[in-house]
Every structure is written in structure tokens, then in C-alpha cells.
Amino acid sequence: xxxxxxxxxxxEIHVQLASASKMxxxxxxxxxxxxxxxxALCPVCxxxxxxxxxxxxxxxRLAVKAGLGLNAQINRTSxxxxxxxxxxxxxxxYQITQDDKPICQGGYIEVQTEDGQSxxxxxxxxxxxxxxxxxxHEGAASLVDLNRAxxxxxxIVSEPDMRSAAEAYNYLTGxxxxxxxxxxxxxxMEKGELRVDVNLSLMPKGAAEFGTKVEIKNLNSFKxxxxxxxxxxxxxxxxxxxxxxxxxxxxxxxxxxxxxEVMRSKETAREYRYFPEQDLPxxxxxxxxxxxxxxxxxxLPAxxxxxxxxxxxxxxxxxxxxxxxxxxxxxxxxxxxAGAQPKAAVNWIATDILGxxxxxxxxxxxxxxxxxxxxxxxxxVESGKISTKIAKEVFTNAWQSGKSVExxxxxxxxxxxxxxxxxxxxxxxxxxxxxAAAEFKAGNAKAIGALVGNVMKKSQGKANPAVLNKIxxxxxx
Numbered sequence: 001x002x003x004x005x006x007x008x009x010x011x012e013i014h015v016q017l018a019s020a021s022k023m024x025x026x027x028x029x030x031x032x033x034x035x036x037x038x039x040a041l042c043p044v045c046x047x048x049x050x051x052x053x054x055x056x057x058x059x060x061r062l063a064v065k066a067g068l069g070l071n072a073q074i075n076r077t078s079x080x081x082x083x084x085x086x087x088x089x090x091x092x093x094y095q096i097t098q099d100d101k102p103i104c105q106g107g108y109i110e111v112q113t114e115d116g117q118s119x120x121x122x123x124x125x126x127x128x129x130x131x132x133x134x135x136x137h138e139g140a141a142s143l144v145d146l147n148r149a150x151x152x153x154x155x156i157v158s159e160p161d162m163r164s165a166a167e168a169y170n171y172l173t174g175x176x177x178x179x180x181x182x183x184x185x186x187x188x189m190e191k192g193e194l195r196v197d198v199n200l201s202l203m204p205k206g207a208a209e210f211g212t213k214v215e216i217k218n219l220n221s222f223k224x225x226x227x228x229x230x231x232x233x234x235x236x237x238x239x240x241x242x243x244x245x246x247x248x249x250x251x252x253x254x255x256x257x258x259x260x261e262v263m264r265s266k267e268t269a270r271e272y273r274y275f276p277e278q279d280l281p282x283x284x285x286x287x288x289x290x291x292x293x294x295x296x297x298x299x300l301p302a303x304x305x306x307x308x309x310x311x312x313x314x315x316x317x318x319x320x321x322x323x324x325x326x327x328x329x330x331x332x333x334x335x336x337x338a339g340a341q342p343k344a345a346v347n348w349i350a351t352d353i354l355g356x357x358x359x360x361x362x363x364x365x366x367x368x369x370x371x372x373x374x375x376x377x378x379x380x381v382e383s384g385k386i387s388t389k390i391a392k393e394v395f396t397n398a399w400q401s402g403k404s405v406e407x408x409x410x411x412x413x414x415x416x417x418x419x420x421x422x423x424x425x426x427x428x429x430x431x432x433x434x435x436a437a438a439e440f441k442a443g444n445a446k447a448i449g450a451l452v453g454n455v456m457k458k459s460q461g462k463a464n465p466a467v468l469n470k471i472x473x474x475x476x477x
Contacts, residue, residue, distance in 0.1 A: 005202040005237050008210050009168050009229060010160035013175060014153050015185045016131070016193040017062045023130040023152035024053030024096060024280075037145040045130075045150030047091030052279050055080075059152035060283065063103050063128050064293045066154055066184045069300060070123055070175075072107030074290050080128075080277040089133035089144050097155075099274045102127035103283065109178065110302060111170040121171045122159040128283075129153050148192075154184070160199065160210065165229040172196065172225060177301050181326050189220050196225050201246070202236045211236075212246040216260055219253055228253040232260055304329060312342035321350045327364045328354075331371050338375035341382065348374055352395060369398050373405035380409055389461050419471065422455070422463055426471050429454035441476050448472055 019029050025044035028035070043051035067074050081099040104126035113119050133149040135142060156175065162168045176194060179185045187194040196219040201211040216232060219225045236246055251260040299307070301323040308319040322332045328349070335345045353367055353374070377394060380386045386394070386409070394408050429451045430437045439447035451472055455463050 004205060005233075005240065006205050006207075007163055007229075007233050008160045008201045008203060009162035009164075010158045010199040011162070011168060011171065011225075012158075012197040012199065013156045013172070014131075014195045014197075015066070015156060015179050015187060017059050017152040017154055018183060018185050019056055019059045019062060019152050021056060021058075022150035023056050023059055023128070025150060027150065029151050035147060037143075038147060040147040041149075045091070046146060047093070053096065053277075055280060055283060056152055059128065060103070060285075061293060062152075062184045063126070063154050064285070064290060065182050065297065066156075066179060067104035067107065067126055068294050068297060069178045069182045069184070070104070070107040070109060070126065070156070072104040072123060072126060074285065075101065075103055075105055076285050076287070076290075077101070078103040078127075078283045080280045080283065081274045082277050083129075084273045085271075087132060087135070088142070089135045089146065089149065091133070091146060091149055095130060095132065096277055096280070097129035098127035101282075109171065109174045111167060111174055113170075114164060114166045119161075119167065121161045121167070124157045124159055126154055126156045129155055160201075165226045165233075168198070168229055169222060169226050172222060174301075177323070177325060181301055182297065189222070192220065195220055198225065198229060198232075200229060200232050200236075202233065202240060211240075212248050214246060214248065215250045217250050217252055217263060224253050224255060227255075227258065228260060231258065235260065298326075301329075308342075314342065314346060318343075318346045318350070321354075322346060331364050331367070334371035335374045335378075338372045340371075340375035340378040344378045344382070345374065348378065348395075352392075356399060368400075368402055369395065369405065373398060376405045376409065384464055384466070385409075387461065387463075387465060419467065422468050423471050423475070425455045425458045425463065426451070426468065426475055428458070430472075430475060437476060440472075 017029075021027060022029050022040075022045055025042050027040045027042050027045055029040075044053055064074055078098055079101040080096055082094040083097045083099070084094045086093050102125045107123035107126070108120045109123070110118050111121055129152075131148050131151040131153050133144055133146040135144055137143075158171065162171060176187045179187045179194070185193055189195070198216040198219065199213050200216065201213045203209065203211045214232060214236070216228045219228055232251070239246060247265070249265050250263045252263045253259075254261050304323045305316070305319040308314045308322060309316065314322070321328070323329050331353075332345060332349060335349070336342060349364075353364065353369065357364060357367060377391050380394075381388055381391045394405060397403065397408055398405050432454055433450050436447045436450035440451070448469065452463075452465065452468060455468055456465075
């Protein structure tokens with residue numbers, strides 16, 4: 001962001017719903033890797049004349065779940081419409097979507113701003129629609145795969161409430177987490193299950209009116225969203241400073257050039273010629289159905305974060321890491337149930353376990369160390385049976401060998417807590433390091449490190465550090 005202009009950002013996010021079949025037919029949903037091109041196709045999703053669509057009840061249920069998770073109002077009656085435009089991968093020449101009467105209205109999610117404050121990002125609407133197919137270009141040839149045509153989408157449109165790339169990133173992260181948490185969507189951006197369009201404009205600082213909006217289309221990674229927003233802020237501010245005007249247009253993100261490029265002038269709603277879908281009746285939901293879906297919702301990430309802060313005194317950051325997704329949350333709670341202390345479990349999960357999993361590109365469900373094993377390791381340290389250093393060695397051994405922590409602990413020499421033995425070693429360390437002993441007695445608390453290190457060497461790292469520190473303090477008092 002420049003010092004002269006304020007960015008105004010809204011996101012349109014297309015979420016592929018985790019339904020087994022397409023939005024208006026029984027074809028399998030999604031471009032399944034096992035299916036050859038154009039295999040998931042029937043007269044309905046291929047747009048054959050006379051083929052009639054039928055609304056997918058599971059997609060409707062997922063849309064209601066998503067709306068409730070986003071604090072939206074669920075409209076009892078919504079209407080499908082035809083959005084007319086021509087692309088080679090849009091078989092009918094129009095898309096079945098929802099226009100002025102969507103299934104979800106309003107809503108919000110809370111995000112963190114760059115200064116650590118909580119901010120509410122409002123949602124305009126969320127509506128059901130079908131996806132288009134996929135065009136592929138190979139040399140001079142263009143190919144179309146319609147496996148994805150008709151796949152159910154929920155398009156979630158935010159208000160222009162974000163003011164930086166960081167806020168947009170946090171909003172996107174929070175929304176993706178909710179979709180995965182509620183099992184509305186896998187939201188895998190690499191597979192196109194979550195796609196983002198950015199609407200961005202600049203206005204002079206202190207101005208009341210927004211500037212001309214530019215759309216950045218089909219961003220498929222969090223990094224691309226952040227980079228594209230920052231680039232476009234710089235580009236637009238440069239144009240405005242030179243006295244130019246911003247054109248209303250759609251742009252694409254070129255990752256190789258790290259720049260946006262013009263795709264086309266921006267269409268308006270008038271150009272899409274929306275009108276009601278004549279082959280589908282209004283979608284009418286009973287109050288009982290909405291309440292049934294609501295009653296089945298699990299606690300949401302925000303509720304879990306509040307619980308962890310209240311019950312376990314976790315910081316906002318720690319609670320956020322433990323609720324990054326439902327699997328991490330389940331692992332954390334299983335470790336607590338097995339007897340791990342909350343803060344110790346957070347430290348091990350956030351640093352050691354997630355660190356290794358990220359390096360191996362794995363999820364926590366693939367962790368070689370089960371939560372019960374983590375709890376056993378934490379309890380062994382807290383009881384004084386083993387040191388933190390030994391615990392790290394056991395952890396690494398368990399991770400690499402697949403052996404249980406309990407089995408490895410049986411064969412691991414425990415900490416030496418015998419005060420007689422520790423005092424004998426401490427006296428030897430003091431005799432071996434008279435300078436460190438003198439400095440400690442003179443008030444240099446850090447000098448104890450050399451003495452402790454000497455004893456650790458003698459004990460092969462097995463001396464109980466807490467007991468040892470007390471003994472050295474007593475000897476040099």
C-alpha cells in the first residue's frame with residue numbers, strides 16, 4: 001500500500017462442494033483423476049436440447065452448512081437463474097447460477113489485522129451454481145474436457161471490507177478453514193476446489209468514494225492472491241500518480257512475470273442477461289430442514305479457539321495453530337485426553353510434529369507418532385523420568401522407526417536424580433571449573449551453564465537438570 005492511497009479489496013471465492021454427483025445431474029462430481037477426459041458426461045451437463053436439470057439435494061445441504069458456518073441468513077426460498085455468456089467449455093452457452101435471490105444472504109468472519117486486532121469482514125451473499133469445463137491448449141490446438149462441467153459450486157462474495165493483502169490472506173485462510181472444518185469442501189486449491197477472484201480499487205486517503213474496480217481472475221494459491229494484490233496496488237498507484245485513469249477490466253495473474261495482465265474489459269450484470277432458469281422451480285427450504293442442519297454442526301474453529309484460551313490459557317497464536325484444521329484439533333485433544341499438559345502438547349505439535357510433517361509434505365493424520373505416544377513422552381519429561389534432550393532423541397527414534405514411545409522409553413535409561421551421585425559430580429565440576437564457580441558466586445547466574453554442562457558430560461546427558469541446579473546453588477551459596 002502506498003502512503004497516498006487506500007486499497008479497497010473484496011474477494012469472490014468459488015468453493016467446489018464435496019458432493020458425490022454434479023449440481024443438476026447424476027454424473028460423478030469433479031474431474032476424477034481416474035477418469036479419462038469427457039467421461040463424466042451426460043445429456044444434462046453436456047447441454048443437449050431437451051435435457052432437464054434436477055437440483056442436487058446434497059449440494060443444497062452443504063450450501064446451508066456453509067452459510068451457517070459463515071453466520072449468514074439462510075433464505076427459505078431461493079431461485080436459480082441463467083447467466084448467459086459463451087466459452088468453449090460452457091456447453092449450454094449459459095451457466096445455471098443464482099442472481100438476486102441466493103440461498104445465503106449476509107454473514108461475516110472475524111480476521112486478524114496486521115496490528116493484531118480483530119476485524120469483521122462482512123459477506124454479501126453465497127449462492128449455488130454449476131462449474132464450467134476446462135480448456136487446455138497444446139500448441140496450435142485447443143482441447144475441452146467437460147468432466148468438470150456441472151460440478152456444484154458455492155460462490156461466496158465478500159463486501160469490500162479488506163484494506164491490505166494481509167487482511168485478504170487472513171480472510172481466505174479463515175474461510176478455507178471453515179469449509180474444510182464443516183466438510184463442505186476439501187478446498188484443495190491445487191485441484192481447483194477453491195478458486196479466488198480479487199476485486200481491487202484504490203482511493204485517495206480520506207476519500208469517501210471507492211475508485212474504479214479491477215478484477216483479478218482465477219487465482220489458485222494463497223501466495224498468488226497476496227502477490228497479485230500487492231502488485232496491483234503498486235500498478236494502480238503508479239497510474240494514478242502520473243495522472244492516468246484506471247480502466248474497469250479483468251486481469252490475470254502471470255506467475256512467471258510476477259505481474260497482472262489484461263484479459264478483457266469487465267462485463268456487467270446487464271451483459272450477462274440474467275433471467276430465471278425456466279427448467280427449475282424455486283428452491284424452497286423448510287424451517288425444520290435448516291434447524292436439522294444447524295443442530296448437526298460441530299463447534300467451529302472460532303468457538304474452539306475461545307475454549308482453548310479459556311480452559312487451557314493458550315495464547316491466541318497457540319489456539320490458532322491448534323485449530324488450523326479439524327485433524328490438528330483432534331490430535332491435540334486426543335493428546336490431552338491421554339494425559340498431556342496443554343502447553344507442552346502445543347509446543348511439541350506446533351514445532352516438532354508439524355515441522356517434520358511440513359518438511360515431508362504430509363498431514364497430521366499421517367504422523368508416525370500417535371497422540372497417545374506424544375502424551376507418554378510429555379508425561380515422562382514432567383515426571384523427571386527423562387530429560388528434554390532424551391525426549392527429543394526418543395521422538396526422533398519413534399518418528400524414524402515407527403516404534404511406540406512406550407516401547408522406546410522402556411529401553412531408555414532414565415534421568416539420574418540420585419542426589420548423592422549428582423552432588424559428587426557437581427563437586428568435581430566445581431573443582432574442574434574454578435573460574436566459572438567464582439563468577440557464579442560473584443553474581444553471574446549464567447556461569448552455572450559451564451558447571452551444568454560438565455555434569456551433563458559426566459552423566460552422558462542423564463542428570464536431572466532441576467535437581468542438579470538446586471545442588472550447585474546449594475554448594476556455591
